Amino acid sequence: MMLRDLIPENCRRIAVVGMAKNAGKTVVLNRLIAEMAGSKEVLGITSTGRDGEEQDLVTLTEKPRIHVPAGTLLGTTEVCLEHGNARVEILETTSEYTPMGQVVLVRVRQAGYIQIAGPDTNKGVLRIARALERNGASKVLVDGAIDRKASASPAITDGCILATGAVLHRDPEVAVEMTRHQVEMFSIPETQDAAVRQQWNRLLERGNVGVVGRNGEMRVIPVASAINNGRDLGNALKKEDRCLLINGSLTAKTVKELTQVTSLYKEIPVIVSDATKVFITEKEWKIWKHMGILLQVIYSVKLLAVAINPLSPEGYEFDKKSFKKKMQQALGEIPVVDAMEEGGLD
Amino acid sequence: MNYFMNPDTPEQIGLNDFLTKLPVETEYGRKRKEILVPVGEEGRLILEQSYQEIGKIMEEHDRHPGLIKELRKLIHGQKNIRKSLENSMDEQTLSDVELFEIKKQAFAMERVIGYLDRHKAVRFSSITLHPVKWLIELLDPEATGIETFYVYDEYDPKLKKLRSRKAKVKEQVLAEEKQKEKQVIEKLDVKPLWNKEVHIPKDQPEKQEKLQQMGMYLLANETKSHWIYRPIKHELEETLSGLFGEEEVLEQKIRERLSHCIGEKGEELLQNTEALGYLDILLGKVTVAIKYQCCEPEIIDKPMLRITEGRHPGLEEKLKKEGLRYMPVDIEASKGVTLITGANMGGKTMSLKMTALMVSLAQLGFWVPAKEFSFQPMEYIYFSTGDQQSHELGLSTFGAEVYGLKKVLKVAGKKGMILLDELASGTNPKEGYGISKAIVRHLSQESAISIVTTHYDGIGDLPEIRHLQVVGLRDGHLDEIKDELENVDDPSGVFEKFMDYRLKPKDRNDPVPRDAIRVAELMGLPENILENARGYLAENDREKEE
Numbered sequence: 001m002m003l004r005d006l007i008p009e010n011c012r013r014i015a016v017v018g019m020a021k022n023a024g025k026t027v028v029l030n031r032l033i034a035e036m037a038g039s040k041e042v043l044g045i046t047s048t049g050r051d052g053e054e055q056d057l058v059t060l061t062e063k064p065r066i067h068v069p070a071g072t073l074l075g076t077t078e079v080c081l082e083h084g085n086a087r088v089e090i091l092e093t094t095s096e097y098t099p100m101g102q103v104v105l106v107r108v109r110q111a112g113y114i115q116i117a118g119p120d121t122n123k124g125v126l127r128i129a130r131a132l133e134r135n136g137a138s139k140v141l142v143d144g145a146i147d148r149k150a151s152a153s154p155a156i157t158d159g160c161i162l163a164t165g166a167v168l169h170r171d172p173e174v175a176v177e178m179t180r181h182q183v184e185m186f187s188i189p190e191t192q193d194a195a196v197r198q199q200w201n202r203l204l205e206r207g208n209v210g211v212v213g214r215n216g217e218m219r220v221i222p223v224a225s226a227i228n229n230g231r232d233l234g235n236a237l238k239k240e241d242r243c244l245l246i247n248g249s250l251t252a253k254t255v256k257e258l259t260q261v262t263s264l265y266k267e268i269p270v271i272v273s274d275a276t277k278v279f280i281t282e283k284e285w286k287i288w289k290h291m292g293i294l295l296q297v298i299y300s301v302k303l304l305a306v307a308i309n310p311l312s313p314e315g316y317e318f319d320k321k322s323f324k325k326k327m328q329q330a331l332g333e334i335p336v337v338d339a340m341e342e343g344g345l346d
Numbered sequence: 347m348n349y350f351m352n353p354d355t356p357e358q359i360g361l362n363d364f365l366t367k368l369p370v371e372t373e374y375g376r377k378r379k380e381i382l383v384p385v386g387e388e389g390r391l392i393l394e395q396s397y398q399e400i401g402k403i404m405e406e407h408d409r410h411p412g413l414i415k416e417l418r419k420l421i422h423g424q425k426n427i428r429k430s431l432e433n434s435m436d437e438q439t440l441s442d443v444e445l446f447e448i449k450k451q452a453f454a455m456e457r458v459i460g461y462l463d464r465h466k467a468v469r470f471s472s473i474t475l476h477p478v479k480w481l482i483e484l485l486d487p488e489a490t491g492i493e494t495f496y497v498y499d500e501y502d503p504k505l506k507k508l509r510s511r512k513a514k515v516k517e518q519v520l521a522e523e524k525q526k527e528k529q530v531i532e533k534l535d536v537k538p539l540w541n542k543e544v545h546i547p548k549d550q551p552e553k554q555e556k557l558q559q560m561g562m563y564l565l566a567n568e569t570k571s572h573w574i575y576r577p578i579k580h581e582l583e584e585t586l587s588g589l590f591g592e593e594e595v596l597e598q599k600i601r602e603r604l605s606h607c608i609g610e611k612g613e614e615l616l617q618n619t620e621a622l623g624y625l626d627i628l629l630g631k632v633t634v635a636i637k638y639q640c641c642e643p644e645i646i647d648k649p650m651l652r653i654t655e656g657r658h659p660g661l662e663e664k665l666k667k668e669g670l671r672y673m674p675v676d677i678e679a680s681k682g683v684t685l686i687t688g689a690n691m692g693g694k695t696m697s698l699k700m701t702a703l704m705v706s707l708a709q710l711g712f713w714v715p716a717k718e719f720s721f722q723p724m725e726y727i728y729f730s731t732g733d734q735q736s737h738e739l740g741l742s743t744f745g746a747e748v749y750g751l752k753k754v755l756k757v758a759g760k761k762g763m764i765l766l767d768e769l770a771s772g773t774n775p776k777e778g779y780g781i782s783k784a785i786v787r788h789l790s791q792e793s794a795i796s797i798v799t800t801h802y803d804g805i806g807d808l809p810e811i812r813h814l815q816v817v818g819l820r821d822g823h824l825d826e827i828k829d830e831l832e833n834v835d836d837p838s839g840v841f842e843k844f845m846d847y848r849l850k851p852k853d854r855n856d857p858v859p860r861d862a863i864r865v866a867e868l869m870g871l872p873e874n875i876l877e878n879a880r881g882y883l884a885e886n887d888r889e890k891e892e
Contacts, residue, residue, distance in 0.1 A: 030541070078443050085590055087597075089496035090446035093425070104443055109496055110509070111516075112590070310569075317569050340539070 003028065003161070004035040006305045006335055007139070013129055013157035014304070015144035018164070019182060024309030024339040025163040029143060030066050031339065032161075036139065037069045044137025046075035046103075046128045047118040048145050065115050072108045073137045075128035076116045077101045084114030091135055096124045105131050116143055126156050155274035155299040160186070163339065164327075165309030172318045172326060180330040181282040183303060185275045190300035196243055196271065200298050203245050209233060212242040226250060230257025237264045243296070244270045249277050252284040255293060269294035275301050306331060307339040349384045349706070351728040351754060358731060359702040360660040367637075368630045371418050373426040374619055375626030382627075384709035387723040387761070390645055396631070396711030397642045399470050403632045406467045413465065414636075418629050420458050421622060427451055431616050434609035439602045446495035448608060448615075449485035452478045453493050455618055458625070473621045473628075476614040484607055501600045508596060512589040519582050526562050526577060533560070544575040631712050638662075640713035644720040649761060650680035651705065651795055655717035658700040662715075668839060673847045674717070677701055677814070679797050683790040685806050686799045686849060688816025689861035693847035694799040695731070698765045701797060702729050705763055724795075726762040728754040730769075743772035751785065758792040766798045778802065786811065801862075806852065813854075817846035818861055819868075827868050837869060 007014060016032070018025035029045075036043050045068070068074065068086050078101030081088065087110035096103040096119040103118055105128070119125050129140045142157055162182065168175040191197065195216035203210045207220040209229070221236045223229040226246045230253065233244060241264070250272050259265055272278060274297050280288070288295070308327055310318040320338060328336045356362050370376050385393055407413045430444040440448070455478045462469045486492070487500040499506040527538050534553045538544045544563055546553045554573055557563050563575035608615070634640070638659045655674035662672040675697055678684075686694050704714040709723050730750050747770065754764055769785065770778035779802045789796040790810050798805075806813040819827070823844045830840045863883075867876050 027541075034541070078441065081442070085594070087497070087593070088442075089494050090442050091494045093443060093447060095425075102443070107494075110512070320569070320571060340545075 001335075001337060002035050003032050003305065003307070003337060004039070006161075006337070007159060008304075011159040011302070011304065012133070012138070013140045013142060013159075015142045015157040015160045017144040017160060017162055019162065019179060020164075020167050022167045022309075022313045023163040023165050024307060025143065026066065027309065027339045028161055028163050028307045029141060032141060033066060033068065033072070041139045042071065042073065042136050044073040044075070044129070044132030044135075044140040045116055045143070046125065046132065046140065047116040047143035048120060048122075048125050065113055067111070067113050068108045069111045070108050073132050073135055074106050074108065074114065074116065075103055075118055075132055076106070076114065077103055077118070080115040080117050081106065084112060086110065086112030086114045088114075092131060094128060094131065096128065103128060105135060107135070118143075122156050129156070155276065155297075155301060159302045159304040161305050161307055162186075162303060163307045163309065165339070166312035166316065166318050166323075167309070167314070170312075170316060172323050175318075176323075176326050176330050177282065179306065179308075179327065181285065183306065183331055183334060184285070185278055186301040186303045188275050188278070188295050188297050188300070191243070191269070191271055191296045191298060193242065196245070197298060200245055200247075200271070203247055208247045210245045210247075211236050211238075212245060213238070214240040214242065216242065218245075226254045228253070228257075230254040231261050234258040234261035234265075237262050237268055239264065239267075241268050243268055246270065246272050246277075248272075249279055250295075252280045255280075255288065259291065259293070265294070266292045267294075269296045271296045271298060273297065274299040303334055305335045305337055307337050309339045311340070347726055347757065349386075349709075349724075349726055351726055351757075352730070352750065355702065355727060355729045356706070359699045359706070359729060360658060361703055361706055363660050364634075364703065364707065367634060368627075369418075369633055370626050370630050371422040372424040372622055372626045374424065374623030375421075375630065377426070378623045378627050379630075382710050384706055385711065385723065386709070386725055390723065393643075393709065393711055393723065394645060395472060396628070397713065399468075399472065399628055400632050400635055400713055401642055402470075403468050403628070404636065406465055407632070407636075410465065413468075414629060414632055417458070417461065417625070418633075420454065420461055421626055421629075424451055424454055424622060426619075428616060428619055431608070431612045431619070434605045435612035437609060438605065439598065440605040440608070442495055442497065442601075445485060445601070445604060448481070449495050450493050451619075452481040452485065455622070456482060458622070473625050474617055475621050476611075476618055478615075478618070480611075481608070481615070484604060497597045497600055501603075502596060505593070505596050505600065508589060508593055512586065512593065515582055515586045515589060519586060522580070522582065523577070529560065529562075530557070533557075542577050545572045546575065547572055635713040638715045640715050641717060641719055642713055643708040644718075646720050646722055648680070649722055649793065649795060651678070651701070651721045651763075653677045653701065653704060653716050653719055656700050656704060656719070657715045658696055658703060659715050661696060665842065670839065670842055673845075675700065675848055677797075677849060679795050679812070681793055681795055682810055682812075683786050683796045683798055683808075684812045684814060685786065686797065686814045686816070687801070687806065687852070688849075689818035689845070690865050691841045692816030692818055692845060692861070694816060695767050696847075697849065698729065698767050698797060698799060702727050702763070702765055722761065724763045725760050726757060727765070728762065729765045729767075730754075731767050744770070747772060755785075755788070758789060758794045758796075760793060762794045764789065764794050764796040766796065769798055769800050769802075771801065775802070779804070783808065807854065813852040814849040815852040815856075817848045817850055819864065820844055820846050824864075824868070831868055831870065841865075 016025055016028050033043065077098050080100060081104065086108050088106035089109050090104060090106055092105040094103045094105060098117060098119060100117050118128055125142060129142065132140050164179040166175060168178050196212050199210065199212050199218040202218060203220065208225050209221040209223055210218045211221065212218050219236065221232060223232050225248045226233060227249065233254065234257065237244060250270065270293065306327065308324060310320045310323045324336055324338055350356055365379065368379060370379055403414065425447055427447045430440055430448060434440055455475065459475050459477070485495060487498050499509060523542065530536060530538055530544055533556050536544055536546060536553060544557060546557065548571055557575060562578055564578050565573055566576040567574040654676050656677065657672055657674050665672050677697060686697060688694060704716065704719060705721055705724060706727060707714050708719065708721060730747055758764065770782045782800055782802050783805050786798055786805055787808050790808060827840060827844050831837055834840060863876060863879055
């Protein structure tokens with residue numbers, strides 16, 4: 001099975017995210033590029049940057065090194081351009097600056113290897129994706145991230161491919177369970193309340209936490225973030241409020257504090273930007289569900305496929321077939337593909 | 347000495363606010379805007395040139411509506427490439443991104459030059475734009491007119507040859523790979539992966555043997571279930587990677603050459619960026635001059651200042667939002683002291699702010715929001731709000747005022763503008779009166795133009811002082827005002843509606859207006875208190891007469 005075939009026609013921006021380093025994200029990217037090389041699609045590629053990875057500046061090790069055919073459009077940084085051997089035409093500079101220099105839009109004139117790095121905000125990535133499309137890209141791949149500090153690239157794309165694998169845990173059962181939990185996070189329902197969406201956009205300008213009241217009006221709660229302020233959040237809720245909006249990360253601690261001061265969490269949903277902003281373990285999630293905490297997102301993530309890598313760089317490996325089978329059973333409808341294997345359905 | 351003796355003044359008089367509304371389109375303009383400094387009398391020619399250029403652009407804009415917008419569009423978004431130019435002048439090699447930026451700006455520059463050539467009336471000598479055709483030819487060797495950059499084949503026949511060889515070798519490599527793949531499928535019935543690896547299940551060792559016999563694959567790795575083979579790198583691939591290296595060397599030589607050519611004319615190109623920044627700010631000045639209906643300042647040789655129908659743009663915009671009309675004010679002042687007295691809420695402070703704003707704008711080369719404006723450039727502006735405290739120095743209102751006065755009295759002999767709001771109002775009235783009168787008397791003999799607002803009676807009695815008075819609450823509207831005041835929460839709007847903010851010369855014999863009691867009455871202070879106030883006042887006046 002071709003990975004390419006798992007991407008629907010109307011899905012123009014695709015994020016590829018890894019559950020951990022070495023989960024096989026680069027393999028997936030390279031494979032998608034190779035698969036699309038023969039198609040009519042003009043491919044654009046960019047990445048979400050990550051902060052706090054200084055060693056990247058020197059070794060560039062964590063940025064995916066990918067082989068790009070001629071005609072591919074890229075949004076990557078000046079430093080990456082200098083290190084690659086693909087020959088490119090500079091199309092635009094973007095004024096999006098990263099620790100690795102400005103993000104530049106280029107067209108590959110002669111195929112070769114290159115590393116991709118991009119802006120570290122959702123807004124920045126969105127701008128680059130749009131610029132790639134303006135220059136003719138029909139599909140945009142975003143090398144994404146779901147770690148704490150990084151932006152939520154899955155939320156600004158139409159679809160997402162999750163890379164996971166043996167690197168997560170020595171026990172295949174645990175690796176499967178961790179993946180299943182992440183996939184469940186991705187399926188947190190999207191809010192259907194138009195007024196809430198409107199207030200969300202206002203909140204981004206006015207603060208970090210807000211409560212939407214019965215009539216759709218918003219009260220901004222004056223806290224720097226939801227973290228460590230769960231009590232204030234809980235105390236701000238009133239009966240018949242519509243929801244609690246959190247611009248930023250939601251942690252288990254915040255929810256715990258909130259539930260200690262009010263029981264309204266059973267009626268009023270907590271809404272975050274997207275699933276990548278929720279940081280809880282599987283165990284905590286189970287407790288939440290049991291308690292009846294209502295969680296919703298503004299942007300849902302459309303998970304297209306899960307790519308598994310049964311090899312760990314630490315030297316151990318899972319049995320390919322049984323790992324894939326277990327993963328598929330745990331994920332139900334979501335297609336599971338062996339990143340290294342060409343035939344996903346053997 | 348700083349032009350603004352108090353660092354807070356630009357904020358207080360609304361200059362900072364005004365400057366935020368000055369639009370700029372380029373990074374050069376933004377930079378220039380940040381370092382705008384008022385020009386003194388020594389720069390009179392520069393100022394007059396700026397005024398004239400604003401006027402000429404406006405005239406040309408009248409003849410060709412859309413001119414300003416067009417020009418602004420042409421320079422819009424230009425980035426600062428000065429660092430790259432300087433690097434090239436230092437014989438450094440520019441990167442592709444730098445060459446791209448230079449090329450892009452060359453195209454923009456060429457369009458600006460072309461546009462200005464078609465509008466000779468605004469082709470000012472102050473804006474020196476050197477031709478850049480050569481630069482465009484240098485960076486667009488295929489003459490496509492496309493504003494992207496690539497180390498083009500055209501730069502060097504060797505590069506062209508090298509690249510076509512590279513392409514051929516690559517094709518060969520691909521063809522061989524395909525051939526290999528075909529063989530593997532035929533002989534082993536195993537399809538190589540997308541990354542060219544061949545994975546052979548360990549339960550089929552005969553396939554491994556066959557593959558090894560082919561001599562084209564090497565065992566690279568193995569898992570529990572599979573052997574992983576990778577294709578052996580063959581000669582052609584070595585050749586290819588050698589070609590990559592050669593290409594890189596050749597490209598770098600071309601970059602060196604291009605950078606050198608640019609560096610040789612770097613000085614001219616730097617001047618062009620200066621010109622772009624100047625034009626940017628100038629267009630911004632025209633834009634605000636039109637927006638705020640400004641007039642061209644006239645520089646005169648006498649130490650005086652005349653504002654006809656002046657407006658404070660910040661306040662005007664605020665009133666407009668509230669649906670109120672701004673009442674323009676005339677002010678005339680010269681060397682010595684001009685005293686402004688009059689009603690509470692009569693706009694005295696605003697008149698001072700407006701004066702300071704206009705003088706500083708004019709010295710920044712702007713037109714000013716008035717019908718007519720003539721002045722002499724100042725060496726400094728001192729503006730004391732009369733209610734400021736100095737937390738830094740730990741001084742009270744009065745202390746801070748005295749501290750400032752001490753500084754300004756030292757320079758009062760120079761051509762400057764001293765604006766004192768509510769002089770000595772922060773201390774007891776009797777002493778305050780004495781101090782005020784003494785300071786006014788001193789300043790009346792100095793070269794600086796001083797404008798002083800005060801509530802103290804009798805200061806205007808001093809000789810050689812011009813005395814202006816706020817016209818004040820218009821008579822005949824008192825009942826109306828009272829009615830309105832009773833029906834609103836915020837009384838300031840009501841006064842704005844019925845106050846005549848204009849200043850008129852006050853004759854020495856005109857009675858001092860008692861607006862404070864009137865205002866208090868209108869705002870509803872109890873009648874018995876007002877009555878007593880009037881009583882005490884009369885008593886006081888009688889004592890004075892005796």
